[in-house]
Amino acid sequence: MTTKRGDTSLALKAGMWYVIGNVLLRGLAFLTIPIFSRLMSRADFGEFSNYANWQATLVIITGAELYNTLNRAYYDYQKNFDQYISSVTFASIGLTSIFYLIFLAAGEWIFKIVSIPAEFIHILFITLMFQSCKAIYLARERTLYRYKSVMVISAISFLIPTLVSVLLVILLDDSLKLAARIYGFFGPISLVGFFCALVMINRGKVFRLDHCKYSFKLSIPLLFHNLSAYLLISTNITITKNIVGADHTSVISIAMSTVQILTILFQALTNALITWLMDNLEQKNYDKIRKNTLVFIMVLFLISLAVIILAPEIVWILGGAKYNDAVNLVPGFVVAVFLQTLVSLFTIVLTYDKNVVLTAIATCSVTVGNIFAKVFLLRSYGVKILIYINIVSYMILFILNYIFVRKAGYKCIVNIKMIILISLSLLVASILILYFYKHSVVRYLMIFVALCVLSYFVWKKRKKIIILFRSVKNA
Numbered sequence: 001m002t003t004k005r006g007d008t009s010l011a012l013k014a015g016m017w018y019v020i021g022n023v024l025l026r027g028l029a030f031l032t033i034p035i036f037s038r039l040m041s042r043a044d045f046g047e048f049s050n051y052a053n054w055q056a057t058l059v060i061i062t063g064a065e066l067y068n069t070l071n072r073a074y075y076d077y078q079k080n081f082d083q084y085i086s087s088v089t090f091a092s093i094g095l096t097s098i099f100y101l102i103f104l105a106a107g108e109w110i111f112k113i114v115s116i117p118a119e120f121i122h123i124l125f126i127t128l129m130f131q132s133c134k135a136i137y138l139a140r141e142r143t144l145y146r147y148k149s150v151m152v153i154s155a156i157s158f159l160i161p162t163l164v165s166v167l168l169v170i171l172l173d174d175s176l177k178l179a180a181r182i183y184g185f186f187g188p189i190s191l192v193g194f195f196c197a198l199v200m201i202n203r204g205k206v207f208r209l210d211h212c213k214y215s216f217k218l219s220i221p222l223l224f225h226n227l228s229a230y231l232l233i234s235t236n237i238t239i240t241k242n243i244v245g246a247d248h249t250s251v252i253s254i255a256m257s258t259v260q261i262l263t264i265l266f267q268a269l270t271n272a273l274i275t276w277l278m279d280n281l282e283q284k285n286y287d288k289i290r291k292n293t294l295v296f297i298m299v300l301f302l303i304s305l306a307v308i309i310l311a312p313e314i315v316w317i318l319g320g321a322k323y324n325d326a327v328n329l330v331p332g333f334v335v336a337v338f339l340q341t342l343v344s345l346f347t348i349v350l351t352y353d354k355n356v357v358l359t360a361i362a363t364c365s366v367t368v369g370n371i372f373a374k375v376f377l378l379r380s381y382g383v384k385i386l387i388y389i390n391i392v393s394y395m396i397l398f399i400l401n402y403i404f405v406r407k408a409g410y411k412c413i414v415n416i417k418m419i420i421l422i423s424l425s426l427l428v429a430s431i432l433i434l435y436f437y438k439h440s441v442v443r444y445l446m447i448f449v450a451l452c453v454l455s456y457f458v459w460k461k462r463k464k465i466i467i468l469f470r471s472v473k474n475a
Contacts (some may be wrong), residue, residue, distance in 0.1 A: 044178040062096040063132035065222040067139040069215045086204020087211035091207040096129040127186040130193025137196035161188040221360035239374045255329040267342045289413040331430035332387030340396035346401035362400045
């Protein structure tokens with residue numbers, strides 16, 4: 001059957017499975033945290049957390065975001081798409097190898113900076129190399145709407161490493177538990193990535209410099225943009241620890257863990273939207289984009305609102321009553337994540353336009369200002385200032401990226417008045433909810449009324465909903 005690119009029902013079908021699978025599998029990682037925290041010593045648990053954080057940061061740098069070029073490259077290299085992917089895979093492996101050699105040549109001083117034991121550096125870079133290959137493979141499959149393949153590879157990448165690492169940590173002595181978790185988790189992930197690399201290289205069988213030139217021209221700005229965006233959020237914890245101590249850091253960590261669940265969901269939803277959005281940009285279906293992206297943003301709003309209302313319960317599940325102070329931080333962080341997702345939608349449009357240099361410069365500049373503001377204001381105003389700093393930072397990025405999209409000629413796809421209205425509604429709700437946190441009866445009544453309204457809406461629109469699901473099923 002020929003794939004009708006840009007079809008909404010097809011995108012819904014692919015996106016639904018991708019989102020469900022991604023969120024459930026990521027949820028498994030959260031469920032294992034209590035297991036490892038009890039089986040491992042505090043020191044080993046902290047060492048692994050540091051290792052995982054550096055791995056998450058370095059994969060952005062060593063992979064150079066090459067996988068993010070595939071969605072756009074499809075339209076320029078449609079006839080030899082697999083050859084382009086083969087070239088990008090070789091380039092990714094080569095780039096990671098260069099960074100690996102730099103680490104080894106730098107000696108002990110760089111190990112002190114990253115605070116990773118030298119014996120784990122080898123598995124770190126092997127994982128970085130093949131994790132980038134896996135990201136390229138998954139980007140290829142999403143671009144071609146092959147959601148079943150994405151599901152299978154994602155499931156293998158999360159389930160097997162998690163089970164292997166749990167078993168090894170249980171079976172091995174205390175002195176080997178750190179190594180057991182690192183090798184048990186990242187070893188199988190590397191093998192999956194190695195398999196993906198072999199498949200892509202075998203399909204394309206070429207390495208062409210013009211492919212590399214195209215990919216790096218697009219990926220380098222994306223690298224700075226995504227790395228800066230990552231630091232914008234991740235520095236909340238590190239700066240808090242260095243300035244006001246571990247006690248306040250634990251509160252921020254619980255609040256950020258709550259928001260991380262939302263971030264994972266929104267990233268999955270956005271990734272599911274990328275191919276559909278670019279297909280319709282290619283086909284110039286601007287009215288369709290304007291209408292459906294507004295529906296998408298409304299869905300993000302409702303999910304954000306639900307997390308804000310249920311923040312006390314979510315915090316209690318994650319950390320217990322001793323972390324009640326984190327509850328009042330959640331609404332502000334949720335607003336920041338919502339705005340971050342809106343910025344991501346603009347970035348997709350600019351990536352299609354191959355015009356991401358300005359957004360990279362803007363993100364880097366705002367991130368630098370964000371970090372300086374945290375450093376200079378946190379001690380004087382307390383951890384609540386992080387909320388305002390993050391919201392203001394993303395407001396600035398939202399405004400700047402909307403200007404870039406307008407200048408690129410895509411003003412017609414953005415219903416800016418409605419988007420601003422929705423964003424302001426969420427901001428107002430995040431302020432008002434602080435009052436209702438102190439009056440649980442009223443808040444529970446609000447939840448009950450909201451559920452009744454939702455049930456009425458579903459019942460009223462049941463025929464249209466059934467037709468929609470049937471269209472998704474038959475797509």
